[in-house]
Amino acid sequence: MQIVSPLERSAITSSDRVLFEIQRAIVEGNIAAGCKISEPELAKRFNVSRAPLREALARLERCHLIERIPNAGARVVTLSPEGLISLYQIREELEGLACRLAAEQMPDSEIEDLRELLDKHLETQRVREGESYYQEAGDLDFHYRIILGSKNQYLINMLCDELYYLVRMYRVQMGMNGPRVSRAFDEHKAIINAIANRDGELADLLMRRHIGASRKNIELRLQTEKETS
Amino acid sequence: MQIVSPLERSAITSSDRVLFEIQRAIVEGNIAAGCKISEPELAKRFNVSRAPLREALARLERCHLIERIPNAGARVVTLSPEGLISLYQIREELEGLACRLAAEQMPDSEIEDLRELLDKHLETQRVREGESYYQEAGDLDFHYRIILGSKNQYLINMLCDELYYLVRMYRVQMGMNGPRVSRAFDEHKAIINAIANRDGELADLLMRRHIGASRKNIELRLQTEKETS
DNA sequence: CCAAATTAGATTGTCGACAATTTATCTTAT
DNA sequence: ATAAGATAAATTGTCGACAATCTAATTTGG
Numbered sequence: 063m064q065i066v067s068p069l070e071r072s073a074i075t076s077s078d079r080v081l082f083e084i085q086r087a088i089v090e091g092n093i094a095a096g097c098k099i100s101e102p103e104l105a106k107r108f109n110v111s112r113a114p115l116r117e118a119l120a121r122l123e124r125c126h127l128i129e130r131i132p133n134a135g136a137r138v139v140t141l142s143p144e145g146l147i148s149l150y151q152i153r154e155e156l157e158g159l160a161c162r163l164a165a166e167q168m169p170d171s172e173i174e175d176l177r178e179l180l181d182k183h184l185e186t187q188r189v190r191e192g193e194s195y196y197q198e199a200g201d202l203d204f205h206y207r208i209i210l211g212s213k214n215q216y217l218i219n220m221l222c223d224e225l226y227y228l229v230r231m232y233r234v235q236m237g238m239n240g241p242r243v244s245r246a247f248d249e250h251k252a253i254i255n256a257i258a259n260r261d262g263e264l265a266d267l268l269m270r271r272h273i274g275a276s277r278k279n280i281e282l283r284l285q286t287e288k289e290t291s
Numbered sequence: 292m293q294i295v296s297p298l299e300r301s302a303i304t305s306s307d308r309v310l311f312e313i314q315r316a317i318v319e320g321n322i323a324a325g326c327k328i329s330e331p332e333l334a335k336r337f338n339v340s341r342a343p344l345r346e347a348l349a350r351l352e353r354c355h356l357i358e359r360i361p362n363a364g365a366r367v368v369t370l371s372p373e374g375l376i377s378l379y380q381i382r383e384e385l386e387g388l389a390c391r392l393a394a395e396q397m398p399d400s401e402i403e404d405l406r407e408l409l410d411k412h413l414e415t416q417r418v419r420e421g422e423s424y425y426q427e428a429g430d431l432d433f434h435y436r437i438i439l440g441s442k443n444q445y446l447i448n449m450l451c452d453e454l455y456y457l458v459r460m461y462r463v464q465m466g467m468n469g470p471r472v473s474r475a476f477d478e479h480k481a482i483i484n485a486i487a488n489r490d491g492e493l494a495d496l497l498m499r500r501h502i503g504a505s506r507k508n509i510e511l512r513l514q515t516e517k518e519t520s
Numbered sequence: 521c522c523a524a525a526t527t528a529g530a531t532t533g534t535c536g537a538c539a540a541t542t543t544a545t546c547t548t549a550t
Numbered sequence: 551a552t553a554a555g556a557t558a559a560a561t562t563g564t565c566g567a568c569a570a571t572c573t574a575a576t577t578t579g580g
Binding site: 074075078113116117120121124126132133145148149151152155156158159163214215216217219220224225 | 303304307342345346349350353355361362374377378380381384385387388392443444445446448449453454
């Protein structure tokens with residue numbers, strides 16, 4: 063399945079196209095984590111010159127998917143449990159804020175659309191019980207819409223353009239299928255209700271808990287892994 | 292005075308050099324807000340080819356100093372009071388988090404260094420009463436160190452590499468000389484004390500108030516400006 | 521046989537020119 | 551005279567080649 067999302071919007075330039083392809087390859091693990099990136103090789107592989115490729119690499123660095131060292135080259139990031147926790151700590155704060163702002167800024171129509179989206183997810187989930195990939199896409203979609211609803215341009219940029227690719231990469235490659243599916247739905251419902259009631263404070267709290275629960279889950283898992291090793 | 296800071300670290304490549312120069316020119320207003328950016332002109336002005344210049348532009352977009360539209364060109368961002376408020380909302384959350392983490396992660400030696408820095412600022416300020424520029428640099432320096440102390444790589448990246456240039460641009464161009472100088476020192480002292488006591492919760496709260504006070508100041512000023520116009 | 525220095529190879533950074541797209545100007549028709 | 555369309559100028563995106571830097575293999579000295 064392909065996540066269309068606000069990302070693959072307008073692949074006008076050939077630099078965009080390459081960016082999307084490499085981005086996807088890294089997120090899905092087709093370009094392995096930690097592996098060195100060869101500009102000539104990738105340029106040949108995607109049938110472009112090095113100029114647009116290098117621009118794509120600059121943008122990949124921006125969303126934390128690769129790390130570059132001047133005159134030395136680039137590597138795909140290596141994932142670590144600590145990094146994932148760092149990421150979730152930030153998401154707790156920023157998405158909590160997004161909820162508070164969304165409660166003030168989202169027009170009723172958008173809230174209604176989001177409610178319909180949730181119902182649609184529920185149906186889909188009933189049909190495909192346990193299929194986590196849909197849930198992930200749906201979960202991301204839910205978070206996306208609230209972030210967009212905050213109408214804070216910097217917030218939107220940071221979360222949607224710079225952090226979410228990493229979140230997806232972690233989920234795909236470390237088998238993070240998020241919080242338990244049915245519980246997540248309930249939490250989503252509660253959040254959208256708070257936003258609809260224009261109760262920003264509550265929406266903030268619920269979102270922090272929602273993400274915080276995932277984070278604590280990861281910390282717990284990390285703990286037990288250390289004990290058994 | 293020049294803010295050395297963790298930014299102008301190693302201008303190895305010529306793309307770096309151009310980036311720093313343009314960054315500074317935009318922040319200080321030598322390249323006016325809202326004005327169109329001509330690649331050939333800037334390339335000639337800084338004696339480089341368009342290749343490194345374009346890489347610099349990509350990084351300027353990353354720290355929100357310019358906005359690019361594919362096939363159409365780039366413009367220096369136009370500042371708005373609403374944008375500044377959006378920025379401070381995010382800073383409240385992220386720097387609050389930074390304080391909480393710093394209270395856990397900063398080694399005693401770093402805390403001691405920061406204390407000494409504060410004392411040095413106090414002396415400087417006594418000598419140059421009312422000179423706000425030093426205060427700004429000192430204020431930024433204080434915030435910088437705490438962010439670095441959080442040891443959260445994503446947080447450091449977002450705040451120090453992506454948001455602070457904008458903050459500085461707003462301060463310089465909209466005459467934001469931050470909170471009142473002596474009061475800011477007291478607040479800084481209280482924050483570092485909380486961190487030294489390993490009281491992350493309190494440090495978080497104090498930092499949110501510290502930044503929130505600035506934000507409310509701006510909102511108030513924006514309000515009165517609207518009334519008088 | 522190991523370590524340091526030197527050389528060879530490969531990779532990144534930079535340049536100037538060309539192609540594609542957009543913006544501005546000019547023509548033309550209503 | 552105004553608006554729509556066509557043409558011209560300028561700007562952005564892309565390409566291939568060269569220069570500077572880093573990585574590695576080889577040589578040389580201890």
